[in-house]
Amino acid sequence: MNHNRIVRSLQILNHIALIMGLIYVFITSEYYWLLYSLLTYTVIGILGVNVGYHRLLSHHSFKTYTIIEKILSFIGVLTTIGSPMAWVAVHRQHHRAAETTNDPHSPYIAGKFNTWIGRWNVTHLEPKLIRDMLGNKYQKFLHKYYLGIIVSVVALLVAINPLFAIFLYSIPACLCLHSTSAIIVIAHYHGYKTYKLNDESRNSWIAHLMSLGEGWHNNHHAKPYQWKQGEQWWEIDPPSWIIRLIKK
DSSP: OOHHHHHHHHHHHHHHHHHHHHHHHHHHOOTHHHHHHHHHHHHHIIIIIIIIIIIIIITOOSOBOHHHHHHHHHHHHHTTSOOHHHHHHHHHHHHHSTTSTTOTTOHHHHOHHHHHHTOOOOTTOOGGGGTTTTTOHHHHHHHHTHHHHHHHHHHHHHHHOHHHIIIIIIHHHHHHHHHHHHHHHGGGTSSBOSSOOSSOOOBOHHHHHHHTSOOBHHHHHHOTTOSOOOOSTTOOOHHHHHHHHHBO
């Protein structure tokens, strides 16, 4: 089955579970479950997506220990935005061709709605985009068994408590999807430009809050090799605090 189709199918199921979870808390008034979801989202969003998938694997903006890279990659799988290899390929192509017809998810080309929900153009992605990952057995394992890993984790959560699957996996995964969508849509429309580039990347405080620290997008497009994206005193950068602790 096509990897992108697997990811989108899981995301649809997760949104169904999100609705079920909201109905449950409204009926039972057990609103603390939503707090658990937010806390889980914060952890997997910052570690899996912002630090792992983005600043480490996509841009090699810092070096860390192998075990930490593997843990971050595994956490990234649980965010359900794609395997590390697939996500990195899409992101690198985005940087290569931002705001052109070869950009997998430019809201100016595909439209805001299609871009937000993940109807991306991934047909033109080339293996050479991830040549540094193709020889990594662990990354190949995560990609090949992506669905099996997620199903296994969900099955374990259900065995412990069915509510765990909804509030510790499905809802946080939905939030991760929408936080990344905030970057590729909002941060290309809203905000200010510190650097004049050949794209519409912007520093957006709205996208920054939604993505837990990735909103200084214009800074990032100007200097993708830097692990710290905040440059001004007000450009707070939580993922960089984690990186400072784990980088070599």
